[in-house]
Amino acid sequence: MSKQNWLVVPTPRTLTALTLISLGLVAGCKKEDAGKAATPSGGSATSDKPAGKDTPGVTATEIKIGQSMPYSGPASAYGTIGKGDQAYFKMVNAKGGIKGRKINLISLDDGYAPPKAVENTRKLVESDGVAFIFNSLGTANVTAVQQYLNDKKVPQLFVATGADKWANPEKFPWTMGWQPSYRVEATIYARYLKQEKPAAKVCVIYQNDDFGKDYLAGLQDGFGADYAKVVIKTASYEVSDPTVDSQLVTLQGAGCDTLVTAATPKFAAQTIRKIFDLGWKPFHILSNVSVSITSVLKPAGLDKSVGIITGAYLKDPNDPALASDPGMVEFRAWAKEWAPELDANDANLLFAYSVSMTITKVLEQCGDDLSRENIMKQAASLTKFAVPTAPAGIEINTGATDFRPFSQMQLAKFNGTSFEPFGAVLSAD
Numbered sequence: 255m256s257k258q259n260w261l262v263v264p265t266p267r268t269l270t271a272l273t274l275i276s277l278g279l280v281a282g283c284k285k286e287d288a289g290k291a292a293t294p295s296g297g298s299a300t301s302d303k304p305a306g307k308d309t310p311g312v313t314a315t316e317i318k319i320g321q322s323m324p325y326s327g328p329a330s331a332y333g334t335i336g337k338g339d340q341a342y343f344k345m346v347n348a349k350g351g352i353k354g355r356k357i358n359l360i361s362l363d364d365g366y367a368p369p370k371a372v373e374n375t376r377k378l379v380e381s382d383g384v385a386f387i388f389n390s391l392g393t394a395n396v397t398a399v400q401q402y403l404n405d406k407k408v409p410q411l412f413v414a415t416g417a418d419k420w421a422n423p424e425k426f427p428w429t430m431g432w433q434p435s436y437r438v439e440a441t442i443y444a445r446y447l448k449q450e451k452p453a454a455k456v457c458v459i460y461q462n463d464d465f466g467k468d469y470l471a472g473l474q475d476g477f478g479a480d481y482a483k484v485v486i487k488t489a490s491y492e493v494s495d496p497t498v499d500s501q502l503v504t505l506q507g508a509g510c511d512t513l514v515t516a517a518t519p520k521f522a523a524q525t526i527r528k529i530f531d532l533g534w535k536p537f538h539i540l541s542n543v544s545v546s547i548t549s550v551l552k553p554a555g556l557d558k559s560v561g562i563i564t565g566a567y568l569k570d571p572n573d574p575a576l577a578s579d580p581g582m583v584e585f586r587a588w589a590k591e592w593a594p595e596l597d598a599n600d601a602n603l604l605f606a607y608s609v610s611m612t613i614t615k616v617l618e619q620c621g622d623d624l625s626r627e628n629i630m631k632q633a634a635s636l637t638k639f640a641v642p643t644a645p646a647g648i649e650i651n652t653g654a655t656d657f658r659p660f661s662q663m664q665l666a667k668f669n670g671t672s673f674e675p676f677g678a679v680l681s682a683d
Contacts (some may be wrong), residue, residue, distance in 0.1 A: 255266075266660035293403050294630070311385030312624045317351075317617065318358045318379030320561065322390040322399075328493060331519050331549040332391050333595060335414055336361045338606025339389055341593035342614075352617045360384065364395060371395035372402075379408055386411055386629055389432070389609055393417045393464045396429075400518050404428045409630045411616070412609050412659075416543060418468050421657040423634070432609050434540070434660040436468035438476065439565050443477020443514060443539050444661055446680070451537065457510035459501055459525060461517055462490040469541070471517035480490035486510060491521060493515045502528045506523040512537040519543075519550045527564070539563045542663075548573050548600040551668065560670045565663035565680075568608055568643050573672035581642025588646075607611055608641045612650065612659070615639060 259301070306432040311318035323336035333476045343357040360382055364370040371390065376399075390396055393415045403410045404426050412432035413420055416439065420431035447454050458473065460466030470488065474481045487508035489501035496519050502586035505513065506529070522544035528537065529634050531601060540562050544550050547570075551559040569576055576582045585607055589598040596603050619632040635661065637649040649661040662681045666673035 255262060263348040266268050273595055309385055309625050310383040312355070312378075313357055316358050316608045317355045317624065318360065318382065318384050319386055319388045320363040320375070320382060320384035321359060321388055322364045322371045322374040322378075322395060323361050324366035324395075326366065328520055328592065329366040329392065329461075331481060331520060331546070332414070334365075334549075334602040334610075335389065335391060335606045336391060336599055337596060338546070338593060338603045339610050341596070342588070342607055342610035344680065345592045347613055349656045352614070352620075353622075357386070357614075357617075364392075366392055366395070367393075368394045369397040372398050375399040375402065379403070379406060385409075386626060388412060388613055389414050389606075397464065400426055400429050400649055402657065407626060409633065411465060411629075411633055412613055414605075414609070415465070416468070417464050418471070419464070422656055423657050428630060430630075430657045430659070432612065433605075434465060434542075434565075434657050434663055435568055435658065436543075437472035437661065438658075439542060440469040440472025440477060440516070440660060441476040441682045442472075442665075442680050447512065448477065448480070451512065454484060454512040454537070455510050456484050456512045456514060457505040457508055457536070458485060458488040458514045459498060460488065460490055460504060460515075461521070462492055465518075466490060466516045469514070473514065490579055491517075493518070495521075495526075498524050499528050502532065502534075506534045510536055515544075516541045517544055519546065523550050523554040526551070528557050530555070530558040537561075537563070542566060545668075545673065546601040547672070548597050549602065556670055557659070562668040564666055564668075564673065565677065566602055566666050566673060567648055567660050567663050568601070569645060570643075570666070570673045571601060571604050573674070575672075581644075585643055604643055610645045611641050611643075612636075612639070644681065645675065 321336060323333060324330055331667040339358050340361060343359050347356040360378060362374040364374050375387060387403060389412050391414035396413045397413050400410060403556055407428055410429040412430060416433050416436040418435040418437040420429055444635060460469050467472060473485060477484050487505055487510060489505055491498045491501055502525060517525060542564050562639045569582060585604060586598050587605060589603060616632045620628050634652045634654050636650050636652045645664045648662045661683055662679050664675045664679050665677050667676040
């Protein structure tokens with residue numbers, strides 16, 4: 255296959271985000287095409303309901319949406335996502351908006367703290383009167399408001415976290431993720447190791463929350479009956495821990511030759527530095543929410559990061575081989591004009607650009623019916639929608655019973671400058 259590079263983004267425990275690959279699937283990891291909504295991608299709603307009728311946040315000139323984002327605190331690196339979302343909508347508005355309506359994104363800082371995310375979300379819904387919540391970040395934060403938003407029947411769309419539980423339309427019909435889920439990502443890693451490193455002795459360091467536990471579940475799915483034999487040691491950490499040094503010393507002592515790191519950026523960077531300092535050289539697989547070269551690998555040391563493997567569902571903005579790639583040329587032109595203060599090499603910015611492009615597609619499909627019901631229906635009616643920043647062959651598909659936009663990934667290895675893809679596009683289906 256032609257050389258391309260992909261990146262990931264953000265976001266665990268609360269995070270997650272973000273832009274290499276976290277495929278999202280629950281236990282069977284199987285898409286149910288039979289449940290696809292009737293309206294195809296590119297189509298528009300056929301309802302005669304006047305646009306914005308009875309929909310808070312929608313007027314003849316505006317679509318008001320809300321977001322809670324960690325612009326401060328331990329996950330502030332992800333703040334670039336919120337800033338990128340705002341920059342994308344500025345471009346959309348400058349081009350006429352959505353059928354003449356300007357998108358007004360109200361993005362509030364939660365410091366990566368669930369109580370603040372709850373406060374922000376209630377304000378956005380009850381005081382600001384937004385039409386829906388878009389791309390709020392962090393598993394714990396999104397979880398804290400999921401029931402509230404579903405009770406209120408407010409769409410909670412394309413949350414910036416790869417937790418597997420966002421794909422549960424029966425219980426939470428108003429919530430949908432975007433990036434591949436952590437569980438699916440881990441399942442694919444396990445399947446790869448079974449095939450390419452069948453004698454691997456695997457250790458796992460993971461965040462002690464839904465984010466990390468989804469990775470363990472995915473590894474169990476992928477290794478199956480061999481899990482207990484292959485995964486010889488695991489170690490968890492809390493978001494409040496100052497470092498993960500002691501956990502890594504313990505894992506090294508267990509005799510592992512392969513390390514799977516399910517960590518947010520701060521702890522991922524610590525892990526990379528510490529295993530280097532220990533002189534430990536495991537085959538290192540890193541969660542795609544923490545592969546930003548700008549936010550993770552550079553702070554950890556590019557030389558210390560060489561050889562890291564991850565999964566990607568978006569291209570790598572640092573890959574020189576993509577300098578003339580049409581999708582990346584378009585992205586860089588956008589970043590230069592609309593987000594000049596942000597780093598175009600940051601995977602978090604590419605994530606923002608790509609997810610904002612997706613919600614724009616959804617709003618365009620709504621036609622003249624911008625009711626909350628139809629916004630949710632159109633989000634669940636995307637068919638073979640390919641953002642130009644995704645590797646060839648990776649598409650977004652959703653349906654009434656399929657709330658997992660991405661279910662494919664491309665493995666890639668860091669070469670000191672960028673992530674170089676290898677092998678075929680893999681699926682957890």
